[in-house]
Amino acid sequence: MEIAIQEIRDAIGSDVDIISTDPDDLHAHGYSEWSTVNTESLPVAVAYPRSTADVSTIAQVCYKYHVPIIPYSGGTSLEGVDFAYMDQIVQFNQEDMDVVVQPSIGWQDLNEQLSKMGSGLFFPVDPGPSAKIGGMIGTNCSGTNAVRVVKTRRRPRKSSAGYNLNGLFVGSEGTLGLVTEATLKLAVVPEDLSVAVVTFPTIRHAAAAAAEVMQTGIPVAAMEIMDEVQMRVVNLGGATAPRVWDEVPTLFFKFSGTKASVKENIGSVQRIARRNSGSNFEFAKNSREQKLLWSARKESLWSMLALRRDGEEVWSTDVAVPFSRLADIIEVSKKEMDELGLFASILGHIGDGNFHESILYNPVNGEREKVEECVKKMVKRAIDMEGTCTGEHSIGWGKKESLLLEVGPETLDVMRTIKASLDPRWIM
């Protein structure tokens, strides 16, 4: 590895040292407070490439010396590549409504820049506040083989030329290659935007209302569920003070479109909510209220992390099921957590049948094993319901067994065959 580090330094030969072996830096890249699995060993070095050419050089040297390589997001491996300095817009195509970016640009920064330009366009995907494009593409990882720089796809919005390498690399968690550039489709900033919040007596009532919204085809820009525990967590966290939320199952809606269509859709959703015992339907009358109403959803993970006392950790996981089964799996999983005395909150992207559970536990008194058991059961349950062990968090190290359970040995074998063909030294 030391030879590899020297060879990378020599090959890139920049004034700035692009490789860091500073212990603090290694620790920052080797440990994450919200990862469910952390290794005991830290990376040996962290590389900070400035360009696709740098990334290619790093990958070639690592390949030569069989050095494992992981693009940085949560960072739990031996060698890290941190894209911190690759955070630029490479090319903005206003008329074609697309933008080429480097992996380390944050989606919020990107939208701020697009707004400052007065472009009238935005990148419509809306994950956690700190997410960066690279990570969103697949835990900061996609794109190229160790010795090849490839372009997976050209700019048109549609193509059927050759294999869809885009689809393959997205979500491959850095195990097939490293993303150095991405072209994103943009959407038009809608004429009008609104946010609504409505409470329900039970998760089942909320899920029934959400299903009716889906099944009547009302276009909502987002539809999120939070359970009574998660609402309490937000109140306790205090990030949205002085607003105090009712601690009951709650649906959050985002609407976008023309003024008339937003108004019409709010009306339709309100009627459906009422039919399903929804109450306290509130919708935002201006952008300040929008921000306030949406804030509980945005602050959910930070609120949970803020509740930790000394030594406590948060286990954050997700599964997805066909959406008719969502209320079933949430109910059973909540009951199981309660019986084990664990403090767990739930929130979900209900239209996708995808939900996240955050569990507070203390690793010293055997609680970690309880949590692991509970998560394992929840995953098994999701798979029994024709669901998936993860809707968007991916497999990582924590769900390798779950992946096998979900796809079976034949499909896993196909994945392994592809992996071996693109990364024969298994360094990624």
Added chain:
Amino acid sequence: MEIAIQEIRDAIGSDVDIISTDPDDLHAHGYSEWSTVNTESLPVAVAYPRSTADVSTIAQVCYKYHVPIIPYSGGTSLEGVDFAYMDQIVQFNQEDMDVVVQPSIGWQDLNEQLSKMGSGLFFPVDPGPSAKIGGMIGTNCSGTNAVRVVKTRRRPRKSSAGYNLNGLFVGSEGTLGLVTEATLKLAVVPEDLSVAVVTFPTIRHAAAAAAEVMQTGIPVAAMEIMDEVQMRVVNLGGATAPRVWDEVPTLFFKFSGTKASVKENIGSVQRIARRNSGSNFEFAKNSREQKLLWSARKESLWSMLALRRDGEEVWSTDVAVPFSRLADIIEVSKKEMDELGLFASILGHIGDGNFHESILYNPVNGEREKVEECVKKMVKRAIDMEGTCTGEHSIGWGKKESLLLEVGPETLDVMRTIKASLDPRWIM
């Protein structure tokens, strides 16, 4: 191959012979009047599997004896697998808005069945009238390795478990495996539907109007362009008689949503059309008129085929470019065709920057070479504009060189590596 045929017959051992070597059948599967490339040799046999297990047996035997295998759509290979008897709905999940189908069900049959059930749901993709799901997934071809039956993905609308094999197999044109079942997301039949048609003095005016529709984010369910030649072809074909169309560049729109939103969107599109010199804006007042207005678009390929005189053929091809370049490439390509004295019409999915050209030619007097040259130049031009050599027709045999030109040797190498890893005997 004869040993392989016998072994398949023995292994499946059904009362009906699942393998046909009837010369008419071989010809029907080995030649297509709308394929740009036909081989001189016909397939040796055509297999008619009834189930995934049958397909698996066929693939295993072919693998054993190194017999090339092609799922039937246009059919230009040595051994065909025709999914004709696999045309059933396997599982319909009303609440979850999805359906599991076999590959040979037509998209129109599927929608008819969903409508008869009174489900209120439909499969919203809307290609040519005779298309079947298998072909739509990737020229009737995706899914499994010769010796493995794999499920590429589970039912949830979202998953990040393992590699996205779905994305890889879709569009792989039968070169990685055979699709035996597909799960389709369904959409809610909208409250209201409408169709509008508007004419323009030039392709450039029509393209400018379409761009403005995209850039203001007006939700249209479809936006299609047809040039003056294509409109004339429809008139000459007579399939939409007694209606006679103006023979000028024309945009076709489909709108769907609530009554209010459809009305609002029609109004917005009408204003944009007017600003861009559009005239004769017509919109359908009922479903009979809708059908009539949309019929010119639907009949376009058949109208062109109907114009052929003795010995003439139609070359049908497509490219896609970033949509700001669409008018440029159409104008130049039309001019080139005219200069060579070729009769060619154009239609396109303008929102995707994707357009199709149909060229009438007589293969005996050197016209085929002219057409090939023209298409080659158009593809080169599309690629120079950061476009793709095919938006939805795929590569087949006709565009192998274009694929290399588009993606370059490194990316093609990655595709080859994946192909070799999943189909080591290169039989697919």
